[in-house]
Amino acid sequence: MTAPRLTAVFDSPEAFTQAYRSEISAGGLLIPGAQLENPAAMGPCQVELRVAGHAPVEVEARLAAVIPGVGVAVIFLDGTALDALAERVGHQAPAPDGESGTAPPGPPTPGTTGARLQAMTVAEKMQMGLSGDRDIRSHLLRDTNKVLHLYVLRNPRIGLDEVQYAAKLSTLSPDALKFIAEHREWGLNPAVCAALARNPRTPIPLVLRLLPRVPIQDLRALAKGGGRMPIVQAARKLLSE
16 A cells, blocks of 8 residues: 655745754654545655755655644654755754753762763663663753663653653653653553643654643643644644534
């Protein structure tokens, strides 16, 4: 069966840049106005992105959600071509998490968990992520090396409260956010789903899949606006049903 094809059209480089910053760089995109009949959940699709003044780019993706009257949400499998398009369009990559213009934190106090972790190699930190205690897990979830985040989430001793805390972190890696959302237990927990829905770094297609599991009070807060518009619109639609 041929994978469905979708087209995302951006009337200006600025429009693409805005979408890249808010959605594409986080791993997904809501294509307004697109519609599909009987799509397979997380089935393959091809997405062509057309930016005014630039050659179109076609990438592979997965179908995350179809929202009648709104559009189709997709999750990209590989962002390399999209990052290259962003560079051609003139997009400057956002500053790494934690570099918001404020002074960086000072060195950790000798003898503390932070100091011990700072002295470790990446491989040692990975092992600590898989086997470390709560204090170590907390530090590694905030580590700027986003590769470590998944190792912490695979730690068999991690608690649900820690997962909920991680789901709120805007510095958590997109892969880690996706891991939480697709976990057979965490992805069904209303508090975790609410935290992911509020996190500005959670890919929009993932949020749209989780919204039906978000508690009504959180759904109302999302519907009031102030967040990413596709999520606001979807929350309002759920409340009106």
